Amino acid sequence: MTNDVIIVGAGIVGAACARALAMAGFDVTVIDRGTTAGGTSSACEGNLLVSDKGPGRELELAQYAATLWTQAAVDLRTELGPDFPSVEYDPKGGLVVATTDAGAAPLLAFAAGQRSAGVDARVLDRAEALSLEPDLAPDFRAAVFYPEDSQVQPTIATEALMASARRHGARLIENTPVTGVLRDSAGALVGVTTAAGELRAARVLIAAGPWSGEVAASFGLVLPVLPRRGELLVTSRMRHRIFHKVYDADYVGAVGSNDSALQTSSVIESTAGGTVLIGSSRQQIGFDCRLQVDALAGIAAKALRLFPFLAGAAVMRTYGGFRPFMPDHLPVIGEDPRLPGLWHAAGHEGAGIGLSLATAEMIRDLMQGRPTRLDAAPFSPARDSLAPHLEQAA
Incomplete structure (x- = not known):
């Protein structure tokens, strides 16, 4: 054939x-x-x-x-029927937060550049950001909301x-x-x-x-194409307290970096199952799939700077995977x-x-x-x- x-x-x-x-x-x-x-x-x-x-x-x-x-989520649901699990498409929006003075200016400049390219990037004041995420640590230096960010399972x-x-x-x-x-x-x-x-x-x-x-x-x-390792944490189920995809401004720099050494940033969101998903790291170590404890520690520490209440959350599991990096x-x-x-x-x-x-x-x-x-x-x-x-x- x-x-x-x-x-x-x-x-x-x-x-x-x-x-x-x-x-x-x-x-x-x-x-x-x-x-x-x-x-x-x-x-x-x-x-x-x-x-x-x-x-x-x-x-x-x-x-x-x-x-x-947006359309594919509807089409797949219609085509595959109610017995097929939902892809959990969620247009929740993303909130990017700078936790330091050094990170605030680059975040705001980055958002301004994106707006010139047609991205809906809304600079928020402290009260506006806390209205979206009431449990966010209030001592951040800048926040930008991206309503076009979404999520699937x-x-x-x-x-x-x-x-x-x-x-x-x-x-x-x-x-x-x-x-x-x-x-x-x-x-x-x-x-x-x-x-x-x-x-x-x-x-x-x-x-x-x-x-x-x-x-x-x-x-x-x-x-x-090279493998770039990333690690994530998953908490046990809890009351829904995080309403958007929330991440610190370090994430943007890590995405665009060619550095092969370990980089960590905080990317946090609730899942449909009631857990909280916490990432992320980037590291070029080949296809080494061993648990990277230093990466997980760095991720957890940065997550607490955004949401201090997570200090009392139990980690249910961790996992990692390889992202296909292009130079x-x-x-x-x-x-x-x-x-x-x-x-x-x-x-x-x-x-x-x-x-x-x-x-x-x-x-x-x-x-x-x-x-x-x-x-x-x-x-x-x-x-x-x-x-x-x-x-x-x-």
């Missing part, structure tokens, strides 16, 4: 691409060495953020993606997108590693080799998150000029949940040869900002 598209990776980006392509009439097979949402998509916070992105191409993609999630959202893709004809092969690329006698791509045999397709899309570089390497190509801080979306027929949708770092739907639309339109909603060139594997990293890694 020959597919139109084989997608390597059953995380949220792969699931979203499978759904968009299947709905457009492509014959799609998704293959993963594990299970749906078995990697990064089940080890993150489910952020749908515009608040952490400065003016530029990624922000434009996030702004467009935010409009897609990432594992369920991934499962829902995959279920929808399968309803539209996509096939799913789990627990089957892809081992290499399949070429014809002229060297052209015609599919992949797997632990279970060959799969043929006119196009192969690598959407394997932080493992996308490893998949590309098995094809004989360099793709500088130029843009996801790679499009066809690889080094091997026609090979496509990429990877490198979203901590924004993959939010950007998945917009990425899928871009991939669909490019594969159909149609104009894309946003300019696809800045995300191309052939972009100038990526070339030096390909050369360094080669």
Whole structure:
């Protein structure tokens, strides 16, 4: 059997691409060495953020993606029915707080730049911020509210997108590693080799998150996607006392940093289940999945600066995952000029949940040869900002 598209990776980006392509009439097979949402998509916070992105191409993609999630949550509920778990889409908004004088001016300047790019970034005074979050420590120095920030339950959202893709004809092969690329006698791509045999397709899309570089390497190509470790804490259930996604201004700097050393910031929110989710950290330590106690301690300490009442909360569990880091801080979306027929949708770092739907639309339109909603060139594997990293890694 020959597919139109084989997608390597059953995380949220792969699931979203499978759904968009299947709905457009492509014959799609998704293959993963594990299970749906078995990697990064089940080890993150489910952020749908515009608040952490400065003016530029990624922000434009996030702004467009935010409009897609509003409708997708409704469509998935209608399509999958009431027996399928809710994706818990919550347009709760985000509150960014500077806890020091040194952090206040950069936060306000960042918000001003975002407003110039069309982001709704509202500077609040102390009383306004406390009206949104009454338990917030009152000694903060600046606060900005972002009503466009939202949230989903990432594992369920991934499962829902995959279920929808399968309803539209996509096939799913789990627990089957892809081992290499399949070429014809002229060297052209015609599919992949797997632990279970060959799969043929006119196009192969690598959407394997932080493992996308490893998949590309098995094809004989360099793709500088690196794993960036993040840790999170989850409290036991409590009365609902945090009403938005609340984070300190350090988070924005950590997102945009190339530093491989440990960075921690405070990102706090309540979940539909009554727990409080507390992140986050960033650290480049390869695929080391051991518990990072120093990271968790740093996260907890910063969380208490925002919400002192959490000192009395019990931590129910901790978990961590790997974010797909790109050295130029843009996801790679499009066809690889080094091997026609090979496509990429990877490198979203901590924004993959939010950007998945917009990425899928871009991939669909490019594969159909149609104009894309946003300019696809800045995300191309052939972009100038990526070339030096390909050369360094080669």
